[in-house]
Amino acid sequence: MLDTYRSILAEIGKLSSAQSLLGWDQQTHMPTQGSAARADVLGKLARLEFELATSDELGRCIEDLERSSDLTDEEAASVRDIGRKYRRQKAIPPDVFEAFTVAQSKGQASWAAARANADFNRFRPNLVELVDFARQFADYYGYEDTPYDALLEPFEPGMTSRRLTEIIGPLKADLVPILKRLQIDGASPDISVLEGDFPIERQREMSRHVLELIGYDFESGALDDAPHPFTTEIAFGDVRITNRYEANDPVSGLFGALHEGGHALYGQGMTESQYRLGLSDGASFGIHESQSRLVENQIGHSRAFWQFFQPRAAQFLPQFAGADPEALYRAVNLVSPSMIRVEADEVTYNFHIMLRFELESALINGEIRVEDLPSLWNDAMTRTLGVTPDNDAEGVLQDVHWSMGAFGYFPSYMLGNLYAAQLMAVLRADRPDLDSEIAAGQFEPLVAWLRDKVHRFGGIYRAEDLMRRISGEGLNAQHFVAYIVGKYSDIYRL
Amino acid sequence: MLDTYRSILAEIGKLSSAQSLLGWDQQTHMPTQGSAARADVLGKLARLEFELATSDELGRCIEDLERSSDLTDEEAASVRDIGRKYRRQKAIPPDVFEAFTVAQSKGQASWAAARANADFNRFRPNLVELVDFARQFADYYGYEDTPYDALLEPFEPGMTSRRLTEIIGPLKADLVPILKRLQIDGASPDISVLEGDFPIERQREMSRHVLELIGYDFESGALDDAPHPFTTEIAFGDVRITNRYEANDPVSGLFGALHEGGHALYGQGMTESQYRLGLSDGASFGIHESQSRLVENQIGHSRAFWQFFQPRAAQFLPQFAGADPEALYRAVNLVSPSMIRVEADEVTYNFHIMLRFELESALINGEIRVEDLPSLWNDAMTRTLGVTPDNDAEGVLQDVHWSMGAFGYFPSYMLGNLYAAQLMAVLRADRPDLDSEIAAGQFEPLVAWLRDKVHRFGGIYRAEDLMRRISGEGLNAQHFVAYIVGKYSDIYRL
Numbered sequence: 001m002l003d004t005y006r007s008i009l010a011e012i013g014k015l016s017s018a019q020s021l022l023g024w025d026q027q028t029h030m031p032t033q034g035s036a037a038r039a040d041v042l043g044k045l046a047r048l049e050f051e052l053a054t055s056d057e058l059g060r061c062i063e064d065l066e067r068s069s070d071l072t073d074e075e076a077a078s079v080r081d082i083g084r085k086y087r088r089q090k091a092i093p094p095d096v097f098e099a100f101t102v103a104q105s106k107g108q109a110s111w112a113a114a115r116a117n118a119d120f121n122r123f124r125p126n127l128v129e130l131v132d133f134a135r136q137f138a139d140y141y142g143y144e145d146t147p148y149d150a151l152l153e154p155f156e157p158g159m160t161s162r163r164l165t166e167i168i169g170p171l172k173a174d175l176v177p178i179l180k181r182l183q184i185d186g187a188s189p190d191i192s193v194l195e196g197d198f199p200i201e202r203q204r205e206m207s208r209h210v211l212e213l214i215g216y217d218f219e220s221g222a223l224d225d226a227p228h229p230f231t232t233e234i235a236f237g238d239v240r241i242t243n244r245y246e247a248n249d250p251v252s253g254l255f256g257a258l259h260e261g262g263h264a265l266y267g268q269g270m271t272e273s274q275y276r277l278g279l280s281d282g283a284s285f286g287i288h289e290s291q292s293r294l295v296e297n298q299i300g301h302s303r304a305f306w307q308f309f310q311p312r313a314a315q316f317l318p319q320f321a322g323a324d325p326e327a328l329y330r331a332v333n334l335v336s337p338s339m340i341r342v343e344a345d346e347v348t349y350n351f352h353i354m355l356r357f358e359l360e361s362a363l364i365n366g367e368i369r370v371e372d373l374p375s376l377w378n379d380a381m382t383r384t385l386g387v388t389p390d391n392d393a394e395g396v397l398q399d400v401h402w403s404m405g406a407f408g409y410f411p412s413y414m415l416g417n418l419y420a421a422q423l424m425a426v427l428r429a430d431r432p433d434l435d436s437e438i439a440a441g442q443f444e445p446l447v448a449w450l451r452d453k454v455h456r457f458g459g460i461y462r463a464e465d466l467m468r469r470i471s472g473e474g475l476n477a478q479h480f481v482a483y484i485v486g487k488y489s490d491i492y493r494l
Numbered sequence: 495m496l497d498t499y500r501s502i503l504a505e506i507g508k509l510s511s512a513q514s515l516l517g518w519d520q521q522t523h524m525p526t527q528g529s530a531a532r533a534d535v536l537g538k539l540a541r542l543e544f545e546l547a548t549s550d551e552l553g554r555c556i557e558d559l560e561r562s563s564d565l566t567d568e569e570a571a572s573v574r575d576i577g578r579k580y581r582r583q584k585a586i587p588p589d590v591f592e593a594f595t596v597a598q599s600k601g602q603a604s605w606a607a608a609r610a611n612a613d614f615n616r617f618r619p620n621l622v623e624l625v626d627f628a629r630q631f632a633d634y635y636g637y638e639d640t641p642y643d644a645l646l647e648p649f650e651p652g653m654t655s656r657r658l659t660e661i662i663g664p665l666k667a668d669l670v671p672i673l674k675r676l677q678i679d680g681a682s683p684d685i686s687v688l689e690g691d692f693p694i695e696r697q698r699e700m701s702r703h704v705l706e707l708i709g710y711d712f713e714s715g716a717l718d719d720a721p722h723p724f725t726t727e728i729a730f731g732d733v734r735i736t737n738r739y740e741a742n743d744p745v746s747g748l749f750g751a752l753h754e755g756g757h758a759l760y761g762q763g764m765t766e767s768q769y770r771l772g773l774s775d776g777a778s779f780g781i782h783e784s785q786s787r788l789v790e791n792q793i794g795h796s797r798a799f800w801q802f803f804q805p806r807a808a809q810f811l812p813q814f815a816g817a818d819p820e821a822l823y824r825a826v827n828l829v830s831p832s833m834i835r836v837e838a839d840e841v842t843y844n845f846h847i848m849l850r851f852e853l854e855s856a857l858i859n860g861e862i863r864v865e866d867l868p869s870l871w872n873d874a875m876t877r878t879l880g881v882t883p884d885n886d887a888e889g890v891l892q893d894v895h896w897s898m899g900a901f902g903y904f905p906s907y908m909l910g911n912l913y914a915a916q917l918m919a920v921l922r923a924d925r926p927d928l929d930s931e932i933a934a935g936q937f938e939p940l941v942a943w944l945r946d947k948v949h950r951f952g953g954i955y956r957a958e959d960l961m962r963r964i965s966g967e968g969l970n971a972q973h974f975v976a977y978i979v980g981k982y983s984d985i986y987r988l
Contacts, residue, residue, distance in 0.1 A: 014538040017531060018512050025515055029523070033714040034732030037511060037769075041729070044508040048542070220527040235535070238528030 001068075002075065005061035008052060009082065009278055013235075015049040020234045027226040028242055054089045062086055077460040078277035081157075088154070091140040100133045104405050111403030118393035120374045123403070128370045130405040131363050138364065148361040151408030155285040156415060157462050161361050164411055167418070167477050168354050174481045176384070178488065179347055182335050183386075186492030189330035196319045198250040206316035207243055207257035210309075214295060215447045216241070216261050217268055229256040231263035231292075236275040239267035250317050251332055255296050262295030263288060265447060269455025279459035283466045285409070289416020290423060291454065297346055297417075298424045298483075299446065303329045304438035312441075333491050337385035339394040346417070347484055348385060353414035355380045356399070360407050419467065421480035423454070426471045495562075496569065499555035502546060503576065503772055507729075509543040514728045521720040522736060548583050556580055571954040572771035575651075582648070585634040594627045598899050605897030612887035614868045617897070622864045624899040625857050632858065642855040645902030649779040650909060652956050655855050658905055661912070661971050662848050668975045670878070672982065673841055676829050677880075680986030683824035688744055690813045697739040700810035701751035704803075705735070708789060709941045710755050714762055723750040725757035725786075730769040733761035744811050745826055749790050756789030757782060759941060763949025773953035777960045779903070783910020784917060785948065791840055791911075792918045792977075793940065797823045798932035806935075827985050831879035833888040840911070841978055842879060847908035849874045850893070854901050913961065915974035917948070920965045 022042055030038060052058065062083040065071065071079065092100075107126040114123035138147035149160045208223055226242030233239050241260040245253035266288060270280050282288045299305055306329040313328075314321040320328070335345045341352035359376060362368040368376060377396040382388045389395030401409050427449055428434055437445055453470045464474045488494075516536055524532060546552065556577040559565065565573065586594075601620040608617035632641035643654045702717055720736030727733050735754040739747035760782060764774050776782045793799055800823040807822075808815040814822070829839045835846035853870060856862040862870060871890040876882045883889030895903050921943055922928055931939050947964045958968045982988075 010534075011538065014535045017535045018516060018539060021519060021535075022512060022515060025519065029716050029718070031712065031714050031716055031732055031734075033711075034729055037729030037731055040504075041508045041511045041515075044505065045512060217527075218525065220525050222523050222525055224523070235528055235531030237531055238525055240525075 001061050001064045002071075004057065005065060005079075006276065008055070008058050008061065009078070010276060012049055012052050013276065013278070015045050015052070017235045019045050019049070020232050024224075024232050024234065024240060024242070027228070027230070028224040050089070053086065058082075058086060059090070074273060074277055074279065074458075074460055078279055081459060082278050084157070085154075088141055091142075092137060093140075096133075096136065096140075100137075100405065103129050103133055104403075107403045107405065108400070111397065111400065115393050115397040118391035118397070120392040120396055123397065124370055127373075127402060130402065131370060131407075133405055134364055134407045135366070146361070146365050148364040148408065151364060152411065153408070155409050155412050157284060158464060159284075159286075159411065159415075161365070164357060164361075167475065168357070171350065171418075171477045171481065172354060172384075175347065175350065175484065178481075178485060179335070179337070179385075181494060182347065182488055182492045183337075186335075186488075186494055189334050189491065190327065191331045191334050193323050193327050193331050194250055195248075196250070197247055198317050198319070200245045200247055200253075202316045203245040203250065203253045204243075206313060207245075207253055209312065209316070210254060210257055211241070211261050211264075213312075213441065214258070214261050214265065214443050216264055220268055221264060223257070229260050231260045231267065233267045233275075233280055236270075236272045236280070239264050250313070250320070254313075255300055255332075258300040259292040259296035262292035265295070265450065266291040266455050269451045270458040271456070274458035274460075282459055283454075283457070283461055284415075284463035285412035286415030286419055287454070287463045287466060289412055290419035291450065293416045294420040294423060294450070298420055299438060301329075301333055301346065302435070302438065304435040305329075306332070307439040308441045330491050333488070335488065335492075337387050339381065339387055339389050340398055347488060350414045350417060350480075351384045353410050355384065356410040357414075360402070360410065364407055415463075415475070418475060418477050418480045419463070421483045422467060422471055422473075422476055424483065425479045426453075495555050495558045496565075498551065499559060499573075500770065502549070502552050502555065503572070504770060506543055506546050507770065507772070509539050509546070511729045513539050513543070514726050518718075518726050518728065518734055518736070521722070521724070522718040544583070547580065552576075553580060553584070567954055568767060568771055568773065568952075572773055575953060576772050578651070579648075582635055585636075586631060587634075590627075590630065590634075594631075594899065597623050597627055598897075601897045601899065602894070605891065605894065609887050609891040612885035612891070614886040614890055617891065618864055621867075621896060624896065625864060625901075627899055628858055628901045629860070640855070640859050642858040642902065645858060646905065647902070649903050649906050650957060651778060652958060653778075653780075653905065653909070655859075658851060658855075661969065662851065662908075665844065665912075665971045665975065666848060666878075669841065669844065669978065672975075672979060673829070673831070673879075675988060676841065676982055676986045677831075680829075680982075680988055683828050683985065684821065685825045685828050687817050687821050687825050689742075690744070691741055692744040692811050692813070694739045694741055694747075696810045697744065697747045698737075700807060701737055701739075701747055703806065703810070704748060704751055705755050705758075707935065708752070708755050708759065708793075708937045710735070710758055711762055715758060717751070723754050725754045725761065727761045727769075727774055730764075730766045730774070733758050744807070744814070748807075749794055749826075752794040753786040753790035756786035759789070759944065760785040760949050763945045764952040765950070768952035768954075776953055777948075777951070777955055778909075778957035779906035780909030780913055781948070781957045781960060783906055784913035785910075785944065787910045788914040788917060788944070792914055793932060795823075795827055795840065796929070796932060798929040799823075800826070801933040802935045824985050827982070829982065829986075831881050833875065833881055833883050834892055841982060844908045844911060844974075845878045847904050849878065850904040851908070854896070854904065858901055909957075909969070912969060912971050912974045913957070915977045916961060916965055916967075916970055918977065919973045920947075 019042060022038065022045070026035070026038055062079060065079045066083060103126070107130050110126040111123050114120060134151060135147055138150040141150040141153070143150040146161045152159050152161070211223060212218070220237045220239060222240045224240065224242050225244060227244060229243045231239065231241050241257070241264050243253055243256045243260060266282055267280065274280050303326070306325045310320060310323055310325040310328055333345070335347045337348050338344060341349070344352055355377070358380070359368070359373060363370065374392055374396050378389055381395070427446070430449065431437070431445055434446065454466065457466065461469065468474055513536060516532065516539070520529070520532055556573060559573045560577060597620070601624050604620040605617050608614060628645060629641055632644035635644040635647070637644040640655045646653050646655070705717060706712070714731045714733060716734045718734065718736050719738060721738065723737045725733065725735050735751070735758050737747055737750045737754060760776055761774065768774050797820070800819045804814060804817055804819040804822055808817070827839070829841045831842050832838060835843070838846055849871065852874070853862070853867060857864065868886055868890050872883055875889070921940070924943065925931070925939055928940065948960065951960065955963065962968055
């Protein structure tokens with residue numbers, strides 16, 4: 001039965017790999033006129049994969065293997081995850097799912113138009129429809145406490161609304177006064193050192209260089225341009241990164257590369273066996289995000305990194321030749337509450353997620369209505385960050401997620417930041433000389449630690465189990481608070 | 495029945511498109527470590543396509559539609575071609591085909607090793623096996639005259655050994671004395687104008703520029719680097735080119751771009767309906783090659799082109815700034831008998847094909863043995879071109895085709911040259927000012943003519959039918975001879 005199970009997973013993996021490559025190409029090299037045909041091809045492969053992933057034969061394998069006591073840890077984890085996905089996919093009647101994909105497609109088109117016109121009302125009826133689907137899906141999936149929990153499940157298995165609320169309460173209570181102090185009493189960094197015109201081609205080379213430095217393997221990957229940076233695991237041995245660059249910003253491309261590089265190291269650090277068993281997505285979306293945020297923020301935004309990297313950066317961007325590493329370090333860590341999540345700094349970023357979590361969970365749990373979203377959004381932004389969107393495009397319409405019917409995804413971004421800080425606390429205890437190593441451009445010990453503690457396990461352990469193995473405790477947001485207080489008190493000279 | 499037929503073709507088309515993209519990626523962006531997984535994914539999609547392409551349901555559709563009198567020309571052509579492919583695929587017992595794919599795979603590995611060591615004997619047993627398969631296949635397919643005819647069929651439907659022999663006899667008789675005269679009495683061009691170091695990046699930009707000039711649509715295509723240039727029709731609206739560049743050769747990349755550009759204009763000039771009906775491969779491989787050779791040679795190697803292009807080239811390669819257009823024109827048309835087909839000039843190129851045709855048809859028809867190939871090859875090279883390979887790597891092992899079991903492919907290269915000259919004769923009659931247009935950089939009339947006469951018909955007409963429609967006669971190699979005599983008498987001042 002295990003052989004049959006493995007061979008069905010292998011076939012699913014091949015179809016999935018083809019879709020990943022087609023999706024990657026769509027964002028990188030595909031000419032505009034190729035998009036209609038591409039959608040058809042992707043649809044075909046998705047249907048074929050769905051047929052296999054919901055086949056009775058796979059169902060029988062899962063039931064049988066769930067009763068088996070002869071499985072390795074990896075095999076048992078595979079059966080656990082594939083079984084969970086199988087039952088979720090089977091839970092939705094095909095005609096309901098079909099109607100949902102139509103609603104998704106309409107939702108994205110409507111959202112794009114609404115955003116371009118900064119007019120939430122255009123998107124409102126589609127969002128109502130998508131929320132209804134999400135609520136229906138939650139009922140089909142089943143849940144213990146709130147419907148929203150059923151939607152969190154695929155992104156953060158085991159996570160619940162209740163637990164998130166317990167985490168967010170004290171976290172917000174801690175971060176609000178910190179942010180206030182920085183804004184009122186802090187010495188804000190001078191960012192003029194980051195101004196100028198920085199050729200895209202040189203930035204691209206710098207990104208390639210920094211990826212080589214952190215051990216990203218170009219024999220098992222590639223770096224390409226795309227409108228939105230992403231990492232994609234096309235197959236074992238083929239984990240690609242995309243990135244984008246701004247001519248008037250020398251570091252957004254660099255941090256994009258470090259962020260995606262963190263994801264990609266995770267993907268490159270898993271075994272072929274994990275790829276074959278469907279365990280190559282990692283422990284959870286939050287853990288995946290912890291790997292990107294650790295490399296991007298905890299390392300890339302550190303003083304030690306800029307001590308090392310300033311002369312390297314100057315090799316690509318001559319403006320950096322005379323720059324003071326300390327000035328660069330402070331400049332890249334400017335805290336500036338803003339309307340847009342993807343532009344947010346480390347201190348304010350989680351507020352954007354808390355807002356989205358509170359709104360989407362209330363939507364799904366039936367506590368607020370879609371029509372109230374814009375004003376609830378704007379009020380919350382004003383209350384927590386002190387900035388008010390001028391229009392819906394820079395408010396409630398800024399993210400694509402809801403237009404795809406993806407509710408429950410946002411919390412992973414925040415969890416990534418929290419996990420990263422918690423991992424970093426253990427890493428610092430394990431390697432007291434980490435800063436000296438980074439300042440000397442020695443990234444191997446860092447990456448070796450991540451591989452040993454996180455990457456090599458792929459999706460074998462669930463997120464909090466993995467954290468307990470590594471740190472001796474479940475998720476603890478206080479590590480993030482301590483990190484923020486320590487780092488920004490110093491930068492802002494409090 | 496037509497609806498079912500169209501929908502099966504649509505599904506085949508999607509699987510085929512995915513394979514094209516995966517194949518393109520394999521040659522352009524895929525990291526080396528991704529190759530094992532990629533082979534599995536391609537194998538899976540090929541199997542799925544094969545199942546559809548040999549399904550009983552498609553067979554019933556073909557039989558039914560072959561009796562129908564309600565089909566459009568396009569639909570009838572589709573049924574003719576798809577029916578032909580269907581019967582060929584069904585003719586081979588699955589276990590024989592399976593064994594053949596294994597032999598192909600071993601053959602390619604063995605050929606690569608043999609070529610690297612310039613040792614034919616390493617490849618010999620594999621080639622014996624592949625020739626045996628080809629002879630078996632010919633028997634399964636059936637033929638009227640010789641087994642080789644059955645292998646020509648997929649590349650040049652309707653072409654036969656007999657007809658090729660009839661063409662080659664007089665062609666060789668005409669070309670041999672021309673070549674002799676050029677070598678003995680001709681004033682050989684000075685090629686020092688092409689010497690120097692030419693940055694790859696600027697050559698790439700020049701290729702992009704020349705592709706834009708000839709009307710290649712980058713909204714429906716892309717230009718990427720690959721070890722061997724090729725054009726691939728990924729889908730309607732997505733016809734991509736790859737190219738390569740040599741730092742010490744300013745024109746091989748340029749001519750590569752023009753060659754692939756010619757293929758790609760054909761692919762971009764067909765209709766969506768032809769793509770859907772499986773008619774987007776064009777009239778034949780030879781006709782496809784005529785489009786690339788016409789643009790590469792008849793246009794790209796013309797005096798008018800270099801009158802126009804010399805200052806353009808200088809924008810990319812400063813060495814060309816002071817160059818005399820006439821000197822460039824003569825230099826790119828140097829005639830120099832050499833061992834390697836892909837490096838051959840216009841005058842000697844066809845000799846390489848004649849040699850291959852004579853050997854492979856004799857092999858398949860059982861007139862010679864594999865073990866005699868190296869000496870037969872070397873003797874023929876000495877006799878016709880006056881050059882003798884030092885070893886098998888620059889002789890019988892130079893081409894990949896036989897190692898893939900692809901017999902019957904080579905003649906298309908020669909036919910492309912012949913068709914191109916014949917088309918050009920009509921084009922010159924239709925547009926007496928063509929040279930002035932090219933010299934002024936006006937490529938629209940040329941491309942409009944090709945679209946109108948050739949591209950827009952896709953695979954509706956068979957090769958010689960298409961030629962008759964355009965030129966009033968079937969294939970006539972005398973147009974090529976007249977072209978060569980006229981052009982090279984002038985260049986070599988005879």
